[in-house]
Amino acid sequence: MSSFEGQMAEYPTISIDRFDRENLKARAYFLSHCHKDHMKGLRAPTLKRRLECSLKVYLYCSPVTKELLLTSPKYKFWEKRIISIEIETPTQISLVDEASGEKEEIVVTLLPAGHCPGSVMFLFQGNNGTVLYTGDFRLAKGEAARMELLHSGGRVKDIQSVYLDTTFCDPRFYQIPSRGECLSGILELVRSWITRSPYHVVWLNCKAAYGYEYLFTNLSEELGVQIHVDKLDMFRNMPDILHHLTTDRSTQIHACRHPKIKDFLSYICPVNAYPNVIPLGTTKDKVIEILQPLCRSFQSTEPKYKPLGKLKRARTIHVDSEEEDELFDDPLPVPLRHKVPYQLILHPEVFSMTTISQNQPEKLRQSTGCFKTESTQNSPLTNFIDCEESNSESEEELEIPSSVQEDLGPVTLPQQKVDVDVPQWEVFFKRKDDTTDEGLENFPSSTETGGSQSPKLFSDSDGESTHISSQNSSQSTHITEQGSQGWDSQSDTVLLSSQEKNGGDITSLNKGAYRPKTKESIPTSQMEQNVLCPKDTYSDLKSRDSEITTVPNIGEPTTLSCGKHIPEKNRSLNFSTHSDSQSSSDFEIPSTPEAELPKREHLQYLYEKLATGENIIVERKNVHS
């Protein structure tokens, strides 16, 4: 959480990422990115009133941030008062005091921050010196050095103050895996899972709104599978992202919001509930105590609602399989779901993963927590972990009853046709080029709107000017994003050539920026083959497959880190770049001198363990007893 109060000593008349208290008097506002903790007060009535009175007050942000912000009706009142500034374009702003007429000039330059789409750092230049406000940022080594506007005369500008995101300002975070490294790890893990069968699905447990688009687009592009999200209207003008997303649940990769399964019991409201599994450290009586208030037998004498929070701790519930379809009766006219998603849950942020191999999807969808399965053949009811996805703001506008929506859940893979067990891959490859977004307001899948699951390379949109491309989206800090950053072509060339040299695994990431027409140059048949016959294509996976056998144990979720979060365990896994590994030199990170660099095979082994839920004893993190 940012402790920044909104004002900088040098330029106290402007406010950045804070819109409350003292900031209500600001002459100009700046928003670095669209995360809630940087938007405090932004939609408060006090500020709204201020806007109505002070007609010269504006909010400055990147075009992508503006787009994302205005997607939410709650910020619509800002519409006429937001001025978007292009990345790396020094822009002069007059700071006028409306009461006295006093005026101050300031030049602001937006620098890509690599934190989430649209995220920027602000470089201010004025009479009180040059200051840099970083907001939340995630730049790879060397990226700052490549920012021309941070320099003048061949050297870095004389910066008076820097207001810095110090989240990882700690020696423990000496070595942070690059985005590229995280991506390749996740990518291979997801690939190894979903290529096992059409019923193996992955659920990405994304906590924040925005910031995972990099992962989505790259997974989608590499795997030829669109990512299922709840909403995508915020990306309607960002086809580079949009084309990799879908609201169609029949995909193998999900990043949708997950039902808060506390809803489950109160939704079905049975007469009685009998716990079949008693979680460690509690007793049957205690579980019953928790369950009872949610049953009709109890409610008749008791006031209505009792939060089910504690139910979440009951990790496993067993339900007779005969009853499941009754229990989870689907209010929507969709065919019965008989097939089973084998589920891999990834937490891209914390990246704690739990695999679930099950035979009954409904059970999977409804249980509470991924704990331990019973040793019998009976399928336990295994639960999910909440999935926060994009813009929560407009969620309440979704008129589909949440219980309906949620009950369909992210795991209802084969719901479209009862006997169509195999995803229709061909739809992934017939792609229209139109990038119009008509109808998106109704949140159809992009497949439905004529997009396809076929990966669209970022560079496809090069030159198109009718939309905001993710060129501006600073989520794109590395790899593809080099091309999509909207950085000048020189930087692209430099960066990409270094990648080329390295010839990493993340090939498509390079081609996106480097060869605009690559998509067309890939024979469709070949791409299909990659998807349909993954084992041929990824022979290394074959061996892995043999290692991960049948129904894996669902153990303690293992934590592995990706992105900015680096828990102990992860660091102990030494997630760093191997010198001959797949990482490109552009993702270079400082190595911890005494650190051992893991071999790729070793990493892969670890991924497998993680995917199957087996414990890896690398460094024992004391979980609860």
Next chain:
DNA sequence: GCGATCAGGT
């Protein structure tokens, strides 16, 4: 009824 704030949760 709305918001701000806090506590607690993932």
Next chain:
DNA sequence: CACACCTGATCGC
């Protein structure tokens, strides 16, 4: 441990 949220309770307007 931090992030980026979310939910629920309480209080003030």
